[in-house]
Amino acid sequence: MSGIISMAFGDVAMLLTDGATYDDDGTVRRIGCKVTTSKQVSFAVTSRGSDAVGNVVAERLCHMADEIGVSDTLAGLHGVVHHLSEQPDLFTGDNATQFVIAAWDAKNGGQHCYFQTNGEKRFEVRALPEIQSFGPSFSTADATLVSPKRSAETLTDYIRRVGADFMEIMRKRPGRRDGACVGDMFFGVGGQCDLTVIDRNGAKVETIRTWNDAIGERINPFGLFQNVAVLGSRKERRAAKAQGRKVA
Template sequence: MSAILSVATPEAVYLLTDGATYDRDGVVHSISCKVTAARTVPFVVATRGDKAQGDRFDAWISEGADRFGIEDILAALSAKMPQWRKSEEFRAAVSGENMVEVTLAGWTEQRGGFCLRFSTEGDDAFEMVSLDLADYAGPFDGGDLSWIRMPEHGENPETWIRTQGLEMMEHFRSHLGKSVAGWPQFYGIGGQCDLTTVTAEGAHTETLRTWPDVVGEKINPDRKAA
């Protein structure tokens, strides 16, 4: 899996994502940005879960947004959901270790800034959910979260995600968690922390922090930069 922290406002959507992909033992296979941006419209796709399946969803959805527009690809997804839920073959192909969780963020005149998510597994599989102002999805150890401060009314959301949001990513990076049911616990957030901003003008991604994780090894939050 990986981690996605989002903040959605009518003016803009902000996504924090890590950059490590790994196997069921937690060994890092690659490090790169996990957000796919449409080329011509303010819309991005980010996935957690199986990389191969996630790449297929990324390409199909982002290319559809470019070709048909954001509202039309969202309508097409809504129409596809019941078909995917009923297809045992399709659900089997994207469940278990192959499951995917898809986050969609964008801006349209009809919606303003928005952030949506669906999963390919579970009781709510293939049900599109509109996310709250702030949302986290990623490895979680079930520990105390009382220290986390959500964005307050009138607070600048970009300032919040660059400070409190980055602190949250560091916290979850330093704790063991399960990425997929049935997998062992390991450190699952690594590589880099990217901030993607989506507004009416388009999408932009920048790297806020780089961690000294190594391809071919497990993520170690205590490793020091060389």
């Protein structure tokens, strides 16, 4: 139920992600960035589903990109994902997870792809169109509801200005977490909206909006009064595993 909007164009790839981690009934347990970036190269990974699995795989992929480069990592991604499929200790029970990878290299520019650990095409790396959303529905028609691009505005500056408005649309649409036995619908986009820009300068994350969603409560995108959420780092989110399984 987390929201992701992934974009890739000639000279840049971008990710819009929310920051809420919650349990099976939609109660928020942690708020923080859900994107892992490489330290040396232009490569980023985000995920929806099992928080623990998402962290492990994202860190492995980013470490690989730092070690061998973006081009070789993407070229070898099918083999890496196949190897992941042979690790039943990692993907057990309802640890279904969807991964989105965004990258930039000098030869191909901005690019993105995804794979998921459940469904008919599980562990199959698939390319994406220029813009693709994951989570609550978001369509081309929805994009027309926000302010249009200004003539002198770069695409990156435009998404920095209106990207959180895109996420607001997804935030107000409920659903069920994929693969979970959830008794009713809940809102899963919350906490904060992060923009990750992946270009020739690397992969950089910035928070472009925060919402007053309360930890220990369900997200209510229509509420007038809410408690201020405590922002947490990705490291802190991993530590939250001791409190029970979380989902992102």
